[in-house]
Amino acid sequence: MQKDLETKFLLDFETNQNIAHKICRIYTTNRDAHNDLFQEITIQVWKNYPKFRGDSKFSTWMYRVALNTAISLYRKSTRTIKTQDFSDVAFKIKTTPYDDTEEIQLKALYGAIHKLNDIDKALIFLYLEDKPYKEISETLGITNVNARVKMNRAKEKLKNILNP
């Protein structure tokens, strides 16, 4: 029974690990911290995996556990480094040749997100991942209306950083 659960978890987590990596990239600014947070997310997802009923998609469930880990459970402050060296983000991402403009935009985007507070980071992340408001409000535990209000403010903050 335990073995079955383990195999299922490993498969689910391996396929969806990019969710955790993206969250680590948003909430940390160097490789060590990235690995540290990634480890804690793995532990938390595994620890709570028996509670995953399968009535929602695994990825939806994982967004919640991973974000909760980054915002509330991860011990180290994620706001200690406020500015982000672009090269820091670059080395985390595969250097396959692709559209230059998008690469520059992506670096600027990560740099700007790093300047937001933890809650705004979560909101912007869920927006970029195209999550519906229902899911966003349920994940954060706020009302749908509040999620929209807060999202608009976070987007404004992000725009101001990207295009001062």
Next chain:
Amino acid sequence: MDLLDNYKKAWKNQPEEACKRSTVEIYKLAQSKSSSIVKWIFIIGILEFVILNSLHFFIDMDEAYAEYEKLGLINFIFYSQIVAYIILFYFLVMFYLNYKRISATDSTSNLMKKIIKTRKTVRNYVLFNLGYMVLVIIVATIASIQTNLEDLSNKKILFIVFATLIATLLILGILCLFYQLLYGFLLKKLNRNYKELAKLDSKD
């Protein structure tokens, strides 16, 4: 087109993580020890209960009881300690139940609420203990003044009251400061994030 739409496109097209973990690596990570704030809150909470309750090992209790006897306080100490142990038991149960309710699968705001609640249980226990300490000091001071009333001049009584007051305030001050530091250090990030999330619930 909205400014963010362009960035969103770049986000969607971002390459996958370069160092993807294999299932073997994920297995090892999942088995490693958590260093989450909840674990720290649990360890430090238990330590506080243990330290507060082992304080009497450092005090010569026979001598203290003899002194209480002399002051006629032995019944007060006895019954108040029974009450104190019942209250300790209540706090321990509450602490454990609150701790057990913490789950990473909860919504962010619920999760933060539960972590803060667990921590508050221990804080309230410490406050209760400090309150009990102050009560014993006050009662003991009054009793010792009453016992020695004939031998004491008004000046001396005033001095005892004043000295006890200063000593109590000093001890309380140091303990509070230490506690604020510990509490602040543990929950700084969480409190900040919780305020950020709650801010909007009160505003709208």
